[in-house]
Amino acid sequence: MTVKDILDAIQSKDATSADFAAIPLPESYRAITVHKDETEMFAGLETRDKDPRKSIHLDEVPVPELGPGEALVAVMASSVNYNSVWTSIFEPVSTFAFLERYGKLSPLTKRHDLPYHIIGSDLAGVVLRTGPGVNAWQPGDEVVAHCLSVELESPDGHDDTMLDPEQRIWGFETNFGGLAEIALVKTNQLMPKPKHLTWEEAAAPGLVNSTAYRQLVSRNGAAMKQGDNVLIWGASGGLGSYATQFALAGGANPICVVSSPQKAEICRSMGAEAIIDRNAEGYKFWKDEHTQDPKEWKRFGKRIRELTGGEDIDIVFEHPGRETFGASVYVTRKGGTITTCASTSGYMHEYDNRYLWMSLKRIIGSHFANYREAYEANRLIAKGKIHPTLSKTYSLEETGQAAYDVHRNLHQGKVGVLCLAPEEGLGVRDEEMRARHIDAINRFRNV
Ligand SMILES: C/C=C/C(=O)SCCNC(=O)CCNC(=O)[C@H](O)C(C)(C)COP(=O)(O)OP(=O)(O)OC[C@H]1O[C@@H](n2cnc3c(N)ncnc32)[C@H](O)[C@@H]1OP(=O)(O)O
Numbered sequence: 001m002t003v004k005d006i007l008d009a010i011q012s013k014d015a016t017s018a019d020f021a022a023i024p025l026p027e028s029y030r031a032i033t034v035h036k037d038e039t040e041m042f043a044g045l046e047t048r049d050k051d052p053r054k055s056i057h058l059d060e061v062p063v064p065e066l067g068p069g070e071a072l073v074a075v076m077a078s079s080v081n082y083n084s085v086w087t088s089i090f091e092p093v094s095t096f097a098f099l100e101r102y103g104k105l106s107p108l109t110k111r112h113d114l115p116y117h118i119i120g121s122d123l124a125g126v127v128l129r130t131g132p133g134v135n136a137w138q139p140g141d142e143v144v145a146h147c148l149s150v151e152l153e154s155p156d157g158h159d160d161t162m163l164d165p166e167q168r169i170w171g172f173e174t175n176f177g178g179l180a181e182i183a184l185v186k187t188n189q190l191m192p193k194p195k196h197l198t199w200e201e202a203a204a205p206g207l208v209n210s211t212a213y214r215q216l217v218s219r220n221g222a223a224m225k226q227g228d229n230v231l232i233w234g235a236s237g238g239l240g241s242y243a244t245q246f247a248l249a250g251g252a253n254p255i256c257v258v259s260s261p262q263k264a265e266i267c268r269s270m271g272a273e274a275i276i277d278r279n280a281e282g283y284k285f286w287k288d289e290h291t292q293d294p295k296e297w298k299r300f301g302k303r304i305r306e307l308t309g310g311e312d313i314d315i316v317f318e319h320p321g322r323e324t325f326g327a328s329v330y331v332t333r334k335g336g337t338i339t340t341c342a343s344t345s346g347y348m349h350e351y352d353n354r355y356l357w358m359s360l361k362r363i364i365g366s367h368f369a370n371y372r373e374a375y376e377a378n379r380l381i382a383k384g385k386i387h388p389t390l391s392k393t394y395s396l397e398e399t400g401q402a403a404y405d406v407h408r409n410l411h412q413g414k415v416g417v418l419c420l421a422p423e424e425g426l427g428v429r430d431e432e433m434r435a436r437h438i439d440a441i442n443r444f445r446n447v
């Protein structure tokens, strides 16, 4: 039995759940990995010069044992997230440290502690097998997976599963991720695949869409409301392209920051009007490595006021981190919110605290999303209210190049990876709905 047989079953319209359950599992499958014995390969290099094409491998790996509450999924497509860039350059820490720690949790999690890390935190595919205790999902179900892995053995995670002390990001802090032909997930990661999307489109939003939903919309994040001025950094990037859509769909006013006219045009095509090209306007928030320039914060704030008719920012959607955080705190209005989920340009932030406390601003830390939030975010995709922002699709063999493009900010929106899907364009089950949304679905392609 090979993965080809699995693929044939997926493409056969008549295959039933029993047919899927009857397919013998292959012994091995192809997966994107990084190797533990290579964690020092970029020692001494600047972050920018660490090249994912050198550390990312395509290996044949054994199918992992299936545990209680888990599923093996035939992965049709996945996507590249920035966390896979971090893994592939071994920053800020080697993710093998996470696998080692998870491996110590229980005899079952020991499976994850291997000399290779199968990465990837998104998938669209078909359930092949479910483990003991799984009732909600069956072999043959067409699914997407969110990337929250929790144990929930402590009381702490039961108000909000992101607060579980054993909360992990699948495919980053656990093994057997989505950039592979088969993935191992907990079944409480599964959600229905939006029927109007191809495999690669359905695999694109998961991680970033869920994160943006919690960070901006959820009461656990900024709880955005109608009319809010929302400053969105990287507004045509992975997170930002969903934050922009949430702002527009929720009646808010996105102020989109991008770095080229092409990216500005993408934001315009989504419906945004207030757009700042940070390159063209030449903001330099740091005079040198150690000194910020408040005059530049002010110039940036003045520009925002021009675009909003004199108003300041209610919510900053932050993720660039060190480079922008001082400006983000400055331009927020009295009582406003800076919500942050990342630090791409550096995690030691500096800001002038007088502008925070005197103006009663709040900084909210946000990280991924709980199952409910991820489900809500996926539901909005399934209803055609929010659209995937897929710009380009790579083959599994080209994943290193895809990660390189994301690392070097050469991409737009999301980049997809075909895993088992033999070509782009497959997997659509609702052509009528697709036709209604086709322009929005294709907006990010070939720009
Ligand atoms: C969905 C997608 C998301 C993304 O893309 S996010 C971007 C990618 N992710 C990242 O860049 C984050 C990567 N992760 C990390 O860098 C690290 O993961 C953290 C910095 C988040 C945490 O580091 P750690 O080493 O796990 O935690 P510690 O707290 O520095 O060290 C653990 C030890 O410190 C003790 N400790 C914790 N809190 C306290 C305290 N308040 N007072 C005293 N000690 C404390 C613990 O108990 C433990 O101790 P003991 O080593 O002995 O077990």
Ligand SMILES: NC(=O)C1=CN([C@@H]2O[C@H](COP(=O)(O)OP(=O)(O)OC[C@H]3O[C@@H](n4cnc5c(N)ncnc54)[C@H](OP(=O)(O)O)[C@@H]3O)[C@@H](O)[C@H]2O)C=CC1
Residues within 6 Å of the ligand: 081, 082, 083, 086, 207, 208, 211, 233, 234, 235, 236, 237, 238, 239, 240, 257, 258, 259, 260, 263, 278, 319, 320, 323, 324, 341, 342, 343, 344, 345, 366, 367, 368, 369, 406, 409, 413
């Ligand atoms: N905690 C969590 O749950 C999550 C965290 N993340 C983290 O968020 C970060 C962004 O992820 P994602 O959106 O997918 O990445 P992308 O690279 O797709 O998009 C980020 C965008 O941010 C902008 N940007 C990058 N660097 C700077 C800078 N120095 N100053 C201003 N703008 C900048 C760029 O847009 P432009 O050049 O057009 O301005 C870029 O396109 C990553 O660090 C990632 O690990 C992501 C998802 C979840």
